[in-house]
Amino acid sequence: MPFEWIVALRFLREGRLQTALIVGGAGAGVAVVLFITALVSGLQANTIKRVLGTQAHIVIRPLEEVARPQREAGAGEVVMPRVEARAQRLRSIDQWQALEPVLDAMPGITAVSPMVSGPAFALRGDASKSIAIFGVDPARYDRIVAVGEKLVGGAFRLGPDDAVIGKELAKDLGLAVGDRFRTLTAETDSPVTQTFVVSGIVDLGVRDLNRRTVYVAFRTAQTLLSLPGGASQIDLKVDDLFGAETIARGLEARTGLTVESWMRTNEQLLAAINAQNVSTGTIRTFVALIVAVGIASVLVVWVVQKRREIGILRAMGASRGSVQRVFLLQGAMVAVAGSLLGSALGSGMIAAFTRIVRNADGTPLFDAIAVPGWLYASAVGGAIVGGIVAAMLPARAAAKLDPAQAIRM
Amino acid sequence: MSAPLVQLTDIRKSYGSATDLEVEVLHGIDLALAPGEFTALIGPSGSGKSTLLNLIGLLEPPSGGSYVLAGRETAKLSENDVTALRATQIGFVFQFHHLLPAFTATENVLMPGLIARGRVTAERREAARELLSDVGLADRLDYLPRKLSGGQQQRVAIARALSLAPPLVLADEPTGNLDTHSADEIFALMRRFNARSGTAFLIVTHDPRLARRCDRIVELVDGGIAGDRPNLASKGDG
Ligand SMILES: Nc1ncnc2c1ncn2[C@@H]1O[C@H](COP(=O)(O)OP(=O)(O)OP(=O)(O)O)[C@@H](O)[C@H]1O
Ligand SMILES: [Mg+2]
Numbered sequence: 163m164p165f166e167w168i169v170a171l172r173f174l175r176e177g178r179l180q181t182a183l184i185v186g187g188a189g190a191g192v193a194v195v196l197f198i199t200a201l202v203s204g205l206q207a208n209t210i211k212r213v214l215g216t217q218a219h220i221v222i223r224p225l226e227e228v229a230r231p232q233r234e235a236g237a238g239e240v241v242m243p244r245v246e247a248r249a250q251r252l253r254s255i256d257q258w259q260a261l262e263p264v265l266d267a268m269p270g271i272t273a274v275s276p277m278v279s280g281p282a283f284a285l286r287g288d289a290s291k292s293i294a295i296f297g298v299d300p301a302r303y304d305r306i307v308a309v310g311e312k313l314v315g316g317a318f319r320l321g322p323d324d325a326v327i328g329k330e331l332a333k334d335l336g337l338a339v340g341d342r343f344r345t346l347t348a349e350t351d352s353p354v355t356q357t358f359v360v361s362g363i364v365d366l367g368v369r370d371l372n373r374r375t376v377y378v379a380f381r382t383a384q385t386l387l388s389l390p391g392g393a394s395q396i397d398l399k400v401d402d403l404f405g406a407e408t409i410a411r412g413l414e415a416r417t418g419l420t421v422e423s424w425m426r427t428n429e430q431l432l433a434a435i436n437a438q439n440v441s442t443g444t445i446r447t448f449v450a451l452i453v454a455v456g457i458a459s460v461l462v463v464w465v466v467q468k469r470r471e472i473g474i475l476r477a478m479g480a481s482r483g484s485v486q487r488v489f490l491l492q493g494a495m496v497a498v499a500g501s502l503l504g505s506a507l508g509s510g511m512i513a514a515f516t517r518i519v520r521n522a523d524g525t526p527l528f529d530a531i532a533v534p535g536w537l538y539a540s541a542v543g544g545a546i547v548g549g550i551v552a553a554m555l556p557a558r559a560a561a562k563l564d565p566a567q568a569i570r571m
Numbered sequence: 572m573s574a575p576l577v578q579l580t581d582i583r584k585s586y587g588s589a590t591d592l593e594v595e596v597l598h599g600i601d602l603a604l605a606p607g608e609f610t611a612l613i614g615p616s617g618s619g620k621s622t623l624l625n626l627i628g629l630l631e632p633p634s635g636g637s638y639v640l641a642g643r644e645t646a647k648l649s650e651n652d653v654t655a656l657r658a659t660q661i662g663f664v665f666q667f668h669h670l671l672p673a674f675t676a677t678e679n680v681l682m683p684g685l686i687a688r689g690r691v692t693a694e695r696r697e698a699a700r701e702l703l704s705d706v707g708l709a710d711r712l713d714y715l716p717r718k719l720s721g722g723q724q725q726r727v728a729i730a731r732a733l734s735l736a737p738p739l740v741l742a743d744e745p746t747g748n749l750d751t752h753s754a755d756e757i758f759a760l761m762r763r764f765n766a767r768s769g770t771a772f773l774i775v776t777h778d779p780r781l782a783r784r785c786d787r788i789v790e791l792v793d794g795g796i797a798g799d800r801p802n803l804a805s806k807g808d809g
Contacts, residue, residue, distance in 0.1 A: 164689050164690065165685045165690075168685065172674060173673065175673070176672070176673040470669065471671055471673075473669075474671060475671075475682075476654075477628065477657070478682055478731075479655070479658025479659075479686045479687055480686045481650075481651055481654045482650065484686070564631065566625040566630040569625075569630065
């Protein structure tokens with residue numbers, strides 16, 4: 163082992179109490195950083211998962227019909243037109259059949275599901291409820307929103323007369339699997355009614371959705387909503403969640419359609435997540451700073467205490483650089499020990515937290531927060547760099563020490 | 572006479588940087604030490620003995636004058652060259668033994684070699700043990716300094732100073748806090764190494780009895796050399 167390593171290790175062993183304190187402090191810091199990071203990213207992942215459990219990552223819709231002023235302003239003329247926004251009709255995406263295989267083949271897109279949706283009423287006996295009809299291909303749609311997993315009864319099967327309905331709607335209308343109900347749609351001049359059999363009841367996790375959602379077969383919806391051969395939107399799923407907006411912008415440019423990503427429709431959620439990231443980043447920075455200052459201050463005291471020994475080492479031929487390296491090494495060693503301790507402590511805290519803190523219904527708050535390996539790696543790496551940086555000042559002081567003075571003491 | 576090992580010419584040393592507070596401690600020292608010479612440095616307290624020793628040991632630079640060590644003008648050397656020259660040419664023995672408290676006797680003796688070569692070989696370890704046996708510590712090889720008596724610690728310090736076989740050993744009151752008997756033993760030890768391997772010694776001492784056992788006595792008074800005489804009476808002693 164090189165001279166500097168031997169001396170650094172021996173000095174650390176000699177100052178047991180200081181070493182223990184400094185390692186403990188660094189460990190506590192690393193544990194806090196790991197815990198907060200894991201907790202926040204676990205919570206965020208959970209929230210996003212919950213939000214995206216009932217949403218497509220990207221939705222493609224026809225261009226909105228925009229009202230234009232009847233006359234453009236001529237040169238040197240000011241026109242103050244009154245333009246009323248037009249009521250939006252239910253429309254189909256142009257050429258969606260041609261678009262579908264293109265989307266299917268695009269890299270980064272993992273699922274494509276065309277849909278016909280529109281408003282309707284569900285009727286049973288005297289009761290009538292306002293609903294939203296979603297006409298989908300179950301196999302395709304299940305990869306966008308896992309309806310199959312969310313069923314509380316029946317199956318996600320959509321024959322021409324089948325309907326899978328939300329759990330609140332089922333309750334409101336007193337429907338069970340196998341029961342019949344009628345729908346009333348008014349997309350044409352004369353209202354259309356049709357009878358459906360409940361083939362499944364679904365719990366989408368959001369009360370409002372459970373109260374309004376009715377899934378029917380794609381073709382059935384086309385007829386009901388009088389969009390023969392059409393699709394009112396195409397839902398997409400992507401593999402890189404946070405790349406959704408970029409893909410959406412690309413698609414919009416290519417197709418000229420209205421393309422919205424989940425990031426756009428959940429701007430507030432994203433803003434909250436960003437604010438959270440900034441605040442955890444701030445906490446991390448300050449904890450790192452405090453740990454570094456702690457290491458530095460203990461090392462400064464150490465250098466003062468070890469003046470005489472440093473003088474002896476210099477008298478025996480150790481260079482200034484050597485002495486400096488001894489203290490840099492001590493900083494690094496202490497940081498490594500501290501971050502290993504902190505990693506153990508942090509993962510213990512995370513395990514305890516997931517065990518103790520639970521949802522109201524007793525289910526775990528998280529699906530076991532997995533602390534990614536890179537988080538440990540960066541905590542340890544950051545600690546080593548921080549330890550060396552913290553040791554720089556004391557190390558330089560040690561190197562500058564006048565051996566003649568040190569030995570006179 | 573062979574070329575001197577140490578050649579000091581008009582060496583001055585001042586402390587304090589601000590000119591009005593500057594105190595000159597050494598006022599123009601001329602001194603030459605030959606290889607293998609066994610010299611005592613005596614003088615009243617505050618006369619500058621430790622300062623002169625630190626200058627010769629390259630622990631601090633002189634404020635003026637010329638210092639040639641082993642044929643090299645030290646004023647022209649870089650910091651690293653000075654460190655390297657010190658490591659190869661000079662061994663130190665201090666008054667308060669100044670061992671490294673975290674290291675055993677053997678490890679203390681190995682330290683100069685470890686610093687110079689970066690690592691310890693089995694061979695060097697064996698040599699260190701032999702050296703410690705030589706100074707009568709064969710049964711204390713792995714003791715920490717605090718478990719050794721003052722005389723034993725000073726023996727370890729001498730073994731350490733000799734471990735790289737430097738041509739010159741500087742000893743600042745090596746027997747200063749030892750009883751007469753231990754002081755005599757330490758002194759005899761240094762004379763033995765001087766006779767055996769031709770190592771030059773410059774020993775600061777307040778004890779006239781010990782000074783009389785050196786080959787040459789240099790006396791420092793108020794930062795100047797007040798006397799420098801060979802001591803023929805020492806022959807046959809040791
Ligand atoms: N770093 C310093 N700054 C200012 N003055 C110093 C410094 N070191 C030593 N001196 C002064 O230099 C003079 C000589 O000191 P030195 O230690 O060399 O004396 P000494 O002969 O070794 O004395 P002693 O026998 O008591 O050890 C003293 O007056 C001392 O106060
Ligand atoms: Mg002195």
